[in-house]
Amino acid sequence: MTTTTYVILGLLALRRWSTYELAQQMKRSIRYYWPRAESHLYEEPKKLVALGLATATREDVGRRPRTVYEITEAGRGALTAWLATPGSGPLVEFEGLVKVLFAEQGTKDQLLGTIAAIRADAEAAREHHAELGTDLLVTGGPFPERLHVNSLVLKFMWEQAEAVRRWAEWAEGVVSEWPDTAPRTGDQARRVISTVTSSTVDAPPE
Known part of the structure; x- marks a missing residue:
């Protein structure tokens, strides 16, 4: 049982789903904080059935058959347990930042291109989150009775994308002032490091 297995089990606790519907629901928001290959998602429901935590029913939709999965009482008990x-904290997997880490081995233009791509991705994520938030406000989403928990997750998704966007905007300004060969040391770099080491945790916004 992996975290992904429990994600699928949690979705099944809400309603019956086909594997296609589960994949679409993952794309709606979960992929922004628990990204997994779609091929894996098609295997997890089968695992739950083998463990007795879900059932599988074949249905015909038009000319195409599909398998619909439903949680069992044992599955609900496993999800509750x-x-x-407590869950573990976030694990960041960020290829763009890895390229920033070794940017002195390339060119300034390459670094600026990497940062610009990071900013564009963050802005696209913010746009998606804003559209999702609008849908939740207007319709309540597919599960309006869960709006209270969805709002907590949406807030995290927004703040994460906004933090990356702000960082990229700041980094572009800093790197733009560098000479073509990035400085290895300097007062500016020391000031940046100083702000990190001397910063205090702010109170969360109300």
């Missing part, structure tokens, strides 16, 4: 333990 999993929720009773």
Whole structure:
């Protein structure tokens, strides 16, 4: 049982789904904080059935058959037990930032291109989150009774994308002032490091 297995189990606790519907629901928001290959998502429901935590029913939709999965009582018990333990913190997987880390081995233009791509991705994510938020406000989403927990997750998604966007905007300004060969040392770099080491945790916004 992996975290992805429990994600699918949690979705099944809401309603019956086909594997295609589960994949579409993952794309709606979950992929922004738990990205997994779509091929894996098609295997997880089968695992739940093998463990007795879900059932599988074949249905005909038009000319095409599909398998619909539904949670069992044992599955609900397993989900409740999993929720009773704290989850781990975020693990960041960020190829663009890895390229920033070794940017002195390339050119200034390459670095600026990498940062610009990071900013564009963050802005696209913000746009998606804003559209999702609008849908939740207007319609309540597919599960309006869950708006209170969805709002907590949406706030995190927005703040994460906004933090990346702000960083990229700042980094573009800093790198733009560098000579063609990036400085290895300098007062500006020391000031940046100083602001990080001397910063304090602000109170969360109300």
